[in-house]
Amino acid sequence: MKKALMTKTLFASLSLLTLFAPQSAHAQIVPQPWVSVGSQDGDVTYSVGARALNLGAELGFGPDGSTGVDILKFISLPVISPYVGLGYYSADKGVAFSGGVQVSATDKVFVGVGYNSVRGINGQLGIRF
Numbered sequence: 001m002k003k004a005l006m007t008k009t010l011f012a013s014l015s016l017l018t019l020f021a022p023q024s025a026h027a028q029i030v031p032q033p034w035v036s037v038g039s040q041d042g043d044v045t046y047s048v049g050a051r052a053l054n055l056g057a058e059l060g061f062g063p064d065g066s067t068g069v070d071i072l073k074f075i076s077l078p079v080i081s082p083y084v085g086l087g088y089y090s091a092d093k094g095v096a097f098s099g100g101v102q103v104s105a106t107d108k109v110f111v112g113v114g115y116n117s118v119r120g121i122n123g124q125l126g127i128r129f
Helices: 002-020
Strands: 032-040 043-051 055-061 065-073 079-089 094-104 109-118 120-127
Touching: 032 109, 043 065, 043 120, 055 079, 065 094, 079 109, 094 120
Parallel strands: none
Antiparallel strands: 032 043, 032 120, 043 055, 055 065, 065 079, 079 094, 094 109, 109 120
């Protein structure tokens, strides 16, 4: 019971920190799209997303035919960009929480890893224009 409460408190704290963190002046205006493949309970999950001005949206396809949308908030640091998100999924999956990190691999390519409570752990590959 204590572990669950500590996990929820930590997630809420990080979410609020991300939401109210100041945005950098050089925030990317051109959308940065990505694709994602993951796994939840043995099922393969997919998503496509895009980020601009340290906000993102992700369309995800989860287990049991569920489909949903997540809204993400990024903290833009020089090489690494952590994020948290909140979404809603069909097929009685309901509200989803997500978090992860995207890392610059080159000037035009980034990779990431994330967790979504409906879609599970996922890997991301994206491009910058």
